[in-house]
Structures are given as structure tokens and as C-alpha cells.
Amino acid sequence: MRAALCLLLLLLSGCGQQQEPLYLPEGENYPEKLSGWGMLQRVGGYLQPATEALVYDLNTPLFSDYAHKLRTLWMPAGQAARYDEERFDFPVGTVLTKTFYYPKDEQGRLLKNTTDDRDPAKGLALAKVQLVETRVLLRQQQGWVALPYVWDEAQGDATLEWAGASAALQLHDEQGGSLQVEYQVPDANQCAGCHEESRGEGLHPLGPKARHLNRDLTYPEAVENQLQHWLRLGLLQGLPAAGGIPRHALASAPREGEDLEQQARSYLDINCAHCHNPKGPARTSGLYLDPATPLGIPYGLCKQPVAAGKGSGDRLVDIHPGQPDASVLIYRVQSTDPSVMMPELGRSTAHREGVELLTRWIAGLPGGC
Secondary structure, three states, rough: OOOOOEEOOOOOOOOOOOOEEEEEEEOOOOOOEHHHHHHHEEEEOOOEEEOEEEEOOOOOOOOOOOOOOEEEEEOOOOOOEEEOOOOOOOOOOEEEEEEEEEEEEEOOEEEEOOOEEEEEEOOOHHHEEEEEEEEEEEEEOEEEEEEEEEEEOOOOEEOOOOOOEEEEEEOOOOOOEEEEEEEEOOOOOOOOOHOOOOOOOOOOOOOOOHHOOOEEOOOOOOOOEEHHHHHHHHOOOEOOOOOHHOOOOOOOOOOOOOOOHHHHHHHHHHHHHHOOOOOOOHHHHHHHOOOOOOOHHHHOOOOOOOOOOOHOOOOOOOOOOOHHHHEEEEEEEHOOOOOOOOOOOOOOOOOOHHHHHHHHHHOOOOOOO
């Protein structure tokens, strides 16, 4: 094992001046400030990825109290990820960042919308967003480590907060309504609650998988499929032909040919399957919401829940075809009671649009129990 992992990053300050390279040890001597990673920089009133970092996005993202997310990927020079249908093999030294933020209006009110507010060339206009946190995933020799950074009020930098943080936020929609959010930045240990997909295998990235990444993205120079873009830049090896790559549906606005079942299963995969899979932390529930599980009893159809009473809302099955209100799944995804709601972490409010999607899907399932 190498004594130190040399990332050789060119750090950029707020005015874009070059600084000395940063060397990260294999231990826990991580940068106290997010700027120490050199992955994001402030330039001309914008927050943008460093030249060496690549922006990416997902077909259907994880719901996080309506927060928007700016995701970046960086790998050491000359290194590439190796394709695998289930989990890419990223090289040691890979750094992933995910910045959570909310758009805001001219009065400074935070907005609840789905508008893509990132300029592909410039990044995020800091006057139009409120940055909340940036999570860093680092691939070390012994595995992945997750680090939460919390942004200061002036949006000048973010500080490593091992214990996490919380913030009471009020979001405003276009219809004049508002929503109170008790936003929670997870502590470093809580990250394992989602990122340890298989028991005993340690943390792994959830978003950058083939089925989530197989979509077009607008880059400064053109619109291109993300996986093809990575391949062209030499950042991905072993990519199969286009027809052999899985692709999830867009849950919010389906593409031509994507049906309601594909939308619902895409939503359940990104939001639930990291725990609800045959090897995951929720495997004892017998409810498997991963793409490999066929639509049947293991997927919840007419399956009796492990939990009873309050945990099931006195519903008798996880998914009751044709009857959303009789389904434990709907009861738990629309709940905000910490002892009931699913997912257990990452939200303080229900995802109205997600609940509506799952409700429509279950209502249209044929048969009964």
C-alpha cells in the first residue's frame, strides 16, 4: 500500500490564481475546507467545476427535500473507470462531489422547482442559488470514504463537518404555496446507511452506474450521451455497444417509449434499492426493489410486510395491485414520521410527485391479492 495518495490537483482560489498541488495521505488528513480539494471554484460570480473535473447527471435522481444537485467526477491523470453493468470500478484517487443547493428569486426566497439552473459553460450563478452542502466521496486504497462539507452563509467556502448539520428552510412554489423543510446534512457515519449497498462490502457510489448515467447531457461544446462522452475522453473502459447498456427511465418527464412501470421502477431503484436488495441492509424485509428482481412477490406484490402495526399502517401487503391506499409502500413513502417513513434518511418531507407516480403505477397494476 502506498504511504500517500498523491492527487496532484491544481487548486484555484476565488480569483482563479494557481496554488501549490495538494497531497492527500491514505489516513484521515482531509482538507478542512472544500476549496482544498480543488474540485469546485468561484469564477466571476459562478461556482463551476475545475477544468479537470467532469459534471454528470442521472436519469432519475434521489429525492433530497427538493434540493438540486451539482455532481462532479475527477480521476487521476491517465486513469479510467472500468465498465460493469452493476458497479463501475473506479481507480484509487477518484473524487466524486455532490453539491446540494436551492434556486432563489430576486427577493432571496428559496424556490421549489425542477428548473435546470446550471449554465453548462459557467456553472451555478451564486446570486441565484443558496448552497447548502457538498458531499465528497474519495476512493482510497482501502475503499471509499464519505466527507460532508457545509457551506458558509456568504457562499465563500464549505467546512468539513464530521457531525453533520441541520437547517430550517422554507421553499416557495410558483402557485404561491410554501413548504417547510428541516434539512439534515448527514454525519460521516450516516453516509454508510445508504452507500453500503451490500453488507460488509463498505461504501460505494450510488449514482454513477450505467443505468443512471445512460442519458444525454448538455456540455459547453455539444449535447452528448454521458457514457459515450466519458469513453471519448478516455475516462471509461469496456463500454459495450449502445444496445447492450441498461438505461433507466426519466421519472419526471419520460422519453418516448418509456412506460409507467419503467418510471416507477427507476424511482424505486434510486430511492430504495440501495437497501432493498438481496444483499442490502434491508434484505431481512424480503422486499427487493432492485432492477434484477422480477415484478412479483419478492418485489412486494401481495407480499405480507415484516413490520406490523404502526410500521405497516395496518396494511396487509407491501404492494396491493389496483389499491394504492392498501399498500404499505405508499403509506411509508408519503409519511414523515421518522419511525415509519422510507427512505429513513435524506428527507424531512414527502416527495409529492414521487408519491403520485407510485400511486398511479400501483392503481394500474392488474389483479388482486
